Amino acid sequence: MQFSAKEISLLLNGSLQGNPDVKVFQLAKIEDAQEGSLSFLANPKYEAFLYTTKASVVIVNEDLLIDKQVTPTIIRVKDAYSSFSILLEKYNTLKLDKKGIEQPCFIHPDAKIGKDVYIGAFAYIGAGVVIGDRSKIYPQCYIGDDVKVGDDCSLHSGVKIYHDCVLKNTVTIHSNAVIGGDGFGFAPQANGAYSKVSQIGNVVIEDDVEIGANTCIDRATMGSTIIKKGVKLDNLIQIAHNAEIGQNTVIASQTGISGSAKIGDSNIIGGQVGIVGHVTLAKGTQIQAKSGINKSIEEEGKKWGGAPATSYQNYMRSQVIIQRLPEMEKKIEELQRALLALQQNSSASN
């Protein structure tokens, strides 16, 4: 892909200064940019780079004062940062614009495929599957029997969706994530062995959800494990059977949510957190990375930390004191000695 400074300026409704015909073919940070790059300057801290950058075109805020000579073509816009974000998005949309059905792939005759979809080579589409319009199923994905995928979804290479699961619209799932594997349910037997509890529920993923690479979401024993509208899950996360993740909740990498836990709306949960089964977390809860949550949180909008977790304030205070423990122990010993001296003194003076 290659664009002239003039084309970009028109797209962003900007005003151009310098050579309108210079061509750019990549996006880069102003400090790293090479010839042929398009860059931007929004943060005044980076202003000095404007005079040294090798970028061919730089987008700046319309009120920026440029007092020395500059090499790149300048495009002035109202908000350089958001204009650049728009370009990033357009770039990716063009770059990732795949369409059509590559061969060989496996599409069961009973599957229904929407309009303008992409189905990559070696993808597997089972019986009774429905794929909505403009959805992209990358190579080597597995879509089990009777799965429903809505419109405008992207399933990157190697995603596995077990039978009966439901993805609504604009769902993005990254490579090798597994949706709908069996919940971890086993009943102990008299002889010490475990017998499997059949897992016949499914997973429902609502609109605008994004799920990271290698993340696992288990199907419900009965009913559904539910990932609500707007949830964003990072890589390598575990969501156990019958859990429910509330709207617009964000969870960082390597966190584990146990069975039947109900995470509220708009939670922000750090990485490597563990949450036990059957608890409920109130709306707006925030959890520090590496914490362990072993009971329900009822008050909305609070921050928690530690394992087991307490209020974030308590947690921070306790952490500081833990580092002072050797000192504390020493003080106690001094107190013991001083007290002994006083006791001897007092009994001597009596």
Next chain:
Amino acid sequence: MQFSAKEISLLLNGSLQGNPDVKVFQLAKIEDAQEGSLSFLANPKYEAFLYTTKASVVIVNEDLLIDKQVTPTIIRVKDAYSSFSILLEKYNTLKLDKKGIEQPCFIHPDAKIGKDVYIGAFAYIGAGVVIGDRSKIYPQCYIGDDVKVGDDCSLHSGVKIYHDCVLKNTVTIHSNAVIGGDGFGFAPQANGAYSKVSQIGNVVIEDDVEIGANTCIDRATMGSTIIKKGVKLDNLIQIAHNAEIGQNTVIASQTGISGSAKIGDSNIIGGQVGIVGHVTLAKGTQIQAKSGINKSIEEEGKKWGGAPATSYQNYMRSQVIIQRLPEMEKKIEELQRALLALQQNSSASN
């Protein structure tokens, strides 16, 4: 799949009350059930739902007293819960009854394939592989050269088994799990680089083992990493080279077992636990989620918690005190002040 109330009653050896011809096509919890659902009532707490449920058929205990009018057809059995479990299992057996060889797949001419197997499209079966009777190899699985898979195994889509590994009978492995990747063995060199220690052992997985999605079990450097009979592993678990997991041990998600660790029989290990290399855990050991085990455990049947772990009792006591640390520190300061006052007082009175 669709069944009449009468067919289900005959299957469970129950006694039927209501319309025997009503049809059900799905299983559901009594509180969520819609028309066409089969449900059950075992827990007296849920009895009220019997009079409001939309389920078409409900299985109940034979001695249940029904004192109001009910809409669904009722099937009375000895034990409603276990009857329903039987149905769940039958449902899944029917639902997941795949057979035959889908095309395209890759089966090396030197591989031996048993009777009544399922091999999905895009599965890869290497040279010298043996697949037992009735085993299911879902689409996009990779079975490396000389791997042995026993009878009645299920390898879900995307499972990767490196060369030379051995799966006995009735082993279930969920999507994208990796069995037999190289152990993490590198020898430091004088120049600061690491040179790889070749990993030529394998992984042996005994009967009745179930392994979760995206779990990794590394091959031994020499000899075998061994997962014994009846072990159940959740998703995203790491089992390092030359580890051994004892019979009927259950391990929750995101736990890591380091190299050459020997986990005893019937252990119950929580999620996000870390266990260092070369330790031995006694039979019946139970480990709290998020704990870190850095030494062997010799006494059988004990509970442990914390990182590094102590007895579960100690761990719980210390956790409570950690939350009282700010208060404890205050007490020490008060003691220091009071003692100083006494000392001054005492020297003044001398």
Next chain:
Amino acid sequence: MQFSAKEISLLLNGSLQGNPDVKVFQLAKIEDAQEGSLSFLANPKYEAFLYTTKASVVIVNEDLLIDKQVTPTIIRVKDAYSSFSILLEKYNTLKLDKKGIEQPCFIHPDAKIGKDVYIGAFAYIGAGVVIGDRSKIYPQCYIGDDVKVGDDCSLHSGVKIYHDCVLKNTVTIHSNAVIGGDGFGFAPQANGAYSKVSQIGNVVIEDDVEIGANTCIDRATMGSTIIKKGVKLDNLIQIAHNAEIGQNTVIASQTGISGSAKIGDSNIIGGQVGIVGHVTLAKGTQIQAKSGINKSIEEEGKKWGGAPATSYQNYMRSQVIIQRLPEMEKKIEELQRALLALQQNSSASN
């Protein structure tokens, strides 16, 4: 594969004692070895096994004194351990010597494939991809558009590389690892939803890097996430967008490195560690398993532990005291009682 004792002796430049024609077809530890095995004895602790082993050939140090009769053929070499390592490597090189292009696979007409490569069935090679000489792309790998793979790389079954990423030479990646998935970047909106920040950077992996199964390395927002020469990553690790891992750094399983963190050269990082974003770790830093690093480390070559981490020494001391907390609390109560007694005594005597 089968070799005679004589062939092995010649290969290792050793001196042979016993039957030169005995054949071996596998490698085994001296204590486990069966007939037909080749084994070695380097550690004097294992010397007794020399007289009981069933191995057909044993490699020993040239100065070993053998005072009883032995069954296996003996090969004396300068250093038995390193000679055996050489054999392990040769064994694996022969065992894993795959070449040629298996069908069906998908190779875009615009891809460039080097000499003597292996491309397994169901592998996907996108437009503009370059694969260097002697590289092995195992079945079911995905190599996105414009990816560059250098010479002598091994990508095991199911590895997914998103578009534009760069792998230099001698890179090994284990099954189902995901390279170049989107960084976890979302901007909060006024209505509580998050909008995606497009991730247009890539991942660069330098020479001699090895990456474990199911590990995820996210692409940079802009620029590159960089894994430098000689880095070794275990399984199930998370490396977030724009992170940088320094030369010859080793990271154990299930550790997570957050966005824009810069890990120095020759770091040794244990399992299940979490490192927050935007920090810098000095050269030679060592981090205890399960630690949490929440700030930069400037001093080189130090050990750290705990979450949040302190110096390893402090961490160990605090851990010991934590286990003494119940005792400490008791001492404080005793001090309070003794002081009260003294105070009463003192006021009584005034």
